Amino acid sequence: MKYLSEYRDPALARSLARRIRETATRPWTLMEVCGGQTHTIVRQGIDELLDGAIEMIHGPGCPVCVTPLEQIDRAVHLAGRSDVIFTSFGDMLRVPGSDCDLQQVRARGGAVRIVYSPLDALRIAEQHPDKEVVFFAVGFETTAPANAMAVVEAARRGLRNFSVLVSHVTVPPAMEAILSAPDNRVQGFLAAGHVCTIMGFTEYEPIAARYEVPIVVTGFEPLDILEGMLMVVEQLERGEWRVQNQYVRAVKRDGNEAARRTVHRVFELRDRQWRGIGMIPGSGLAMRPAFAAWDAELKFDLAGIVATEPADCHAGEVLRGLMKPFDCPSFGAMCTPEHPMGAPMVSSEGACAAYYNYGRYRTGSPLAHTGAGLPILGHA
Amino acid sequence: MSTATVSMASLGTVGLTCPTPVSTHDRIVLGHGSGGKLSAQLFRERILPHFQNEVLQRQEDGAVVTLGGAQIVLSTDTFVVQPLEFPGGDIGSLAVHGTINDIAMMGARAAHLTVGFVIEEGLPTVVLDRIVRSMAAAARAMNVTIVAGDTKVVERGKGDGLFINTTGIGLLDPAFAPSAHRAAVGDAILLSGAIGRHGMAIMAAREAIGFDTTITSDTAALWPLVELLRSATDGHVHVLRDPTRGGVASALNEIASVSRTGMVLDEPSLPIPGDVMAACEMLGLDPMYVANEGVLVALVPLAYATVALTALRTHPLGVDAARIGHVVAEHPGLVVMKTHVGGTRIVDMLPGDQLPRIC
Numbered sequence: 078m079k080y081l082s083e084y085r086d087p088a089l090a091r092s093l094a095r096r097i098r099e100t101a102t103r104p105w106t107l108m109e110v111c112g113g114q115t116h117t118i119v120r121q122g123i124d125e126l127l128d129g130a131i132e133m134i135h136g137p138g139c140p141v142c143v144t145p146l147e148q149i150d151r152a153v154h155l156a157g158r159s160d161v162i163f164t165s166f167g168d169m170l171r172v173p174g175s176d177c178d179l180q181q182v183r184a185r186g187g188a189v190r191i192v193y194s195p196l197d198a199l200r201i202a203e204q205h206p207d208k209e210v211v212f213f214a215v216g217f218e219t220t221a222p223a224n225a226m227a228v229v230e231a232a233r234r235g236l237r238n239f240s241v242l243v244s245h246v247t248v249p250p251a252m253e254a255i256l257s258a259p260d261n262r263v264q265g266f267l268a269a270g271h272v273c274t275i276m277g278f279t280e281y282e283p284i285a286a287r288y289e290v291p292i293v294v295t296g297f298e299p300l301d302i303l304e305g306m307l308m309v310v311e312q313l314e315r316g317e318w319r320v321q322n323q324y325v326r327a328v329k330r331d332g333n334e335a336a337r338r339t340v341h342r343v344f345e346l347r348d349r350q351w352r353g354i355g356m357i358p359g360s361g362l363a364m365r366p367a368f369a370a371w372d373a374e375l376k377f378d379l380a381g382i383v384a385t386e387p388a389d390c391h392a393g394e395v396l397r398g399l400m401k402p403f404d405c406p407s408f409g410a411m412c413t414p415e416h417p418m419g420a421p422m423v424s425s426e427g428a429c430a431a432y433y434n435y436g437r438y439r440t441g442s443p444l445a446h447t448g449a450g451l452p453i454l455g456h457a
Numbered sequence: 458m459s460t461a462t463v464s465m466a467s468l469g470t471v472g473l474t475c476p477t478p479v480s481t482h483d484r485i486v487l488g489h490g491s492g493g494k495l496s497a498q499l500f501r502e503r504i505l506p507h508f509q510n511e512v513l514q515r516q517e518d519g520a521v522v523t524l525g526g527a528q529i530v531l532s533t534d535t536f537v538v539q540p541l542e543f544p545g546g547d548i549g550s551l552a553v554h555g556t557i558n559d560i561a562m563m564g565a566r567a568a569h570l571t572v573g574f575v576i577e578e579g580l581p582t583v584v585l586d587r588i589v590r591s592m593a594a595a596a597r598a599m600n601v602t603i604v605a606g607d608t609k610v611v612e613r614g615k616g617d618g619l620f621i622n623t624t625g626i627g628l629l630d631p632a633f634a635p636s637a638h639r640a641a642v643g644d645a646i647l648l649s650g651a652i653g654r655h656g657m658a659i660m661a662a663r664e665a666i667g668f669d670t671t672i673t674s675d676t677a678a679l680w681p682l683v684e685l686l687r688s689a690t691d692g693h694v695h696v697l698r699d700p701t702r703g704g705v706a707s708a709l710n711e712i713a714s715v716s717r718t719g720m721v722l723d724e725p726s727l728p729i730p731g732d733v734m735a736a737c738e739m740l741g742l743d744p745m746y747v748a749n750e751g752v753l754v755a756l757v758p759l760a761y762a763t764v765a766l767t768a769l770r771t772h773p774l775g776v777d778a779a780r781i782g783h784v785v786a787e788h789p790g791l792v793v794m795k796t797h798v799g800g801t802r803i804v805d806m807l808p809g810d811q812l813p814r815i816c
Contacts, residue, residue, distance in 0.1 A: 090797075091798075091799060121797060125800045126798065414807075414808045415495065
C-alpha cells in the first residue's frame with residue numbers, strides 16, 4: 078500500500094536495529110506509550126530484531142484498557158434500557174463490566190450498535206427521535222476532537238435525544254504518574270504520535286526537563302518505532318533529556334489548533350480513574366456545564382453506579398510496566414481473549430492480548446527462544 | 458453440518474495454546490458465528506457430542522459417505538448476509554458458490570443442489586426474483602442443477618429479509634481426495650488469489666465506514682481451479698480449503714491442527730489488494746481474518762508448487778495466485794508468520810469477530 082510499505086522496509090529495519098544494538102551500551106528501559114505502538118512491536122516481531130539491546134515496557138496508552146470498570150457498568154446499564162440505542166466503537170463491546178459486557182447485553186435484547194464515528198451516532202439519533210441515543214466517548218486526545226464535534230453538532234441541530242457517556246483521558250498526566258511512582262523503571266519514552274497530531278508536543282517539554290527523561294514523539298509503522306527507539310537511546314547515551322519529533326510527517330510542535338479549540342470548547346479537565354491504575358489528577362476530560370444537556374452521566378443520573386475492580390486482575394501492574402503479561406497468574410488460564418478478566422486482554426491494542434494473540438509466551442513455540450535474553454521474551 | 462463455515466477442523470485442540478476455559482456464555486453472542494474459536498467451541502461443546510460419528514469426526518469441508526458402492530460428497534451451508542445484494546454478488550450466487558466450493562474442496566464436482574429459503578414478510582418480490590435468477594445463473598455456469606427446494610415465510614422482524622440454505626452432492630473419485638489430514642512436511646502453501654475482498658466489500662456496503670471504496674466481493678465457483686490443479690500436478694494435491702468465514706488465518710490453523718503439522722508463512726508474499734489493505738488499515742482489521750468467497754488454499758508437494766502456480770495463473774480467478782509459505786515439522790498445530798521487517802509472530806485463530814479499533 079502506498080505510503081505504508083515504505084515504512085516496513087526489511088533492509089532499513091535491520092539497519093536501524095543494528096544501530097540501536099551498537100549504540101546502546103546497556104539495556105535501557107523504554108516505554109512506548111501508545112497501544113498502537115505495542116501492537117506494531119509485538120505483531121512485527123521488532124523485539125526480536127533488537128536481541129535484548131533495550132527493554133520495552135508497554136505503556137497505558139490503550140483507551141479501551143484504561144476505561145474504568147464503573148464506566149463500563151454505566152454503559153451496560155444504559156444499553157440495557159429499552160428506550161436507549163447505545164452506540165460505541167467496536168472494541169468496547171467485549172470489555173468485561175462487573176456482570177457482563179455490551180456484547181452480552183446485545184444478546185439479551187439491548188440495542189447496541191457499532192459505529193465508526195460519533196457522527197454516525199448523531200445520524201442514528203436523527204433517524205430515531207423516539208429513542209435516546211447514547212455514544213460512548215472513549216479515547217485519548219486523538220478521538221476527543223471528533224467526539225467534541227459531535228456534541229457541538231447536536232447542540233447546533235437541537236438534537237435533544239442524543240447524549241455522550243464521556244470517558245476521555247489525556248496522556249501527559251499518565252506519563253507523570255508513571256515517572257513519579259517510587260517503583261518507576263522507565264528511562265525514556267516513545268510518545269504517542271497520533272495524540273501529538275492534535276496536541277503538539279509542548280506539554281512534554283516540562284516533563285522531560287522535570288524528570289530528566291528523553292521523550293521522542295513517534296509514529297506507528299515499524300521503521301517509525303525503530304527510529305524513535307534509536308533517537309531515545311542516542312539521547313540516553315549522551316546524557317540528554319530533550320523532546321524530539323520522529324513523526325515529522327504528521328506532527329507539528331503546536332499540533333492542530335482548530336481541533337484543540339473544539340475539544341476545549343466542549344470538555345474540561347477533571348480527575349479521572351484509570352482502570353488498573355487508579356485516580357490520576359487532571360487526567361480526564363469531562364463535559365463542560367454549557368453542554369450538560371448532552372452529558373449522559375447527568376441525563377441518566379449514573380453517578381450512583383460505582384464498581385470495584387477484581388483483585389486477581391493485575392491489569393494495573395501490566396499497564397504501569399511492573400509486570401509482563403505472562404507473569405500474571407491469570408494470563409492464559411483464567412484470562413484469555415475469549416474470557417478476558419481485564420481490558421488489556423480485550424482490545425487488539427492491549428498488551429495482554431498482543432502477547433496472547435501473537436504467541437509471545439508459549440512454551441515450545443518458535444518465538445519462545447528467538448528473543449533469548451530479551452526481557453519481554455525471556456519468560457517463555 | 459460438514460461445511461467449512463462450521464469450522465469443524467478447529468475442534469481439535471490447537472497445539473500449545475492454553476486450555477480454553479469452559480464457556481460462561483449463557484446465551485449465544487454474535488461471536489459464536491465468527492468462524493473463530495467461539496464457533497468451534499459452540500460446535501464442540503453443544504452440537505458435536507450429540508451427533509458423534511466417524512464421518513463427522515473427519516472435520517472436513519464436506520462429508521464423504523458410501524452409498525450403493527459409490528463415494529458421495531455431501532455438504533450444506535446456510536447463508537445470512539446483509540445487504541442481500543452487494544458489490545460483486547448477492548446472497549443467491551453466494552449460496553450456490555459456497556456449497557459448490559465446499560464440495561470442490563473435497564476434490565469433487567458438485568452435481569446437484571437443494572435450496573431452502575427463509576423469507577421475511579415484506580421482502581419485495583422484485584428482490585427475490587433477482588436473487589433467484591442470480592442463483593440459477595450461478596448454477597448453470599457450473600453445470601449444476603438445483604433439484605429440490607423449500608420456502609418458508611416468517612413474520613416481519615423475525616428474519617433478516619432472506620436466509621438461504623443450500624445442500625449439494627457430488628461424486629468422489631477416490632484417486633483424488635484432498636484432505637486436511639494429508640498436509641505433509643515440505644508442502645508448499647498456495648493461495649489462488651487476492652484475499653480479503655468479500656469481507657471488506659460486505660463491510661463497506663453495510664457500515665458507514667466513512668470513506669468510499671470500490672472493493673467488490675470475490676464470490677465465485679472454485680471448481681475450475683481445482684480441475685486445473687489436479688491436471689497440472691497429476692493429482693498431487695494434498696489439501697484444499699476455501700478460506701471463508703475466519704479468513705486464511707483460520708483455515709490454515711484448522712489444517713495445522715488436524716494434520717498436526719506446523720506452518721511458516723512469508724508476510725510480504727501475501728496477495729492483499731491495495732484497496733483491501735487500505736480499508737483494513739483504516740479500521741484496524743487484519744486481512745488474514747477477513748472472509749473470502751472465491752479463493753482457495755492449496756497444499757501441494759514442493760516439487761509441484763511451480764506447475765500448480767502456473768496452472769492457477771492461467772485462469773482469470775487465479776491471476777494473483779501466490780505461494781505464501783510451507784509446511785514444517787516444528788511447532789505442530791501452530792501457524793507462524795515471518796513479518797515484513799524480518800521478525801516472527803504466531804497467527805492464531807481469533808476468539809470471535811474482529812472488532813474495529815478505536816484509533
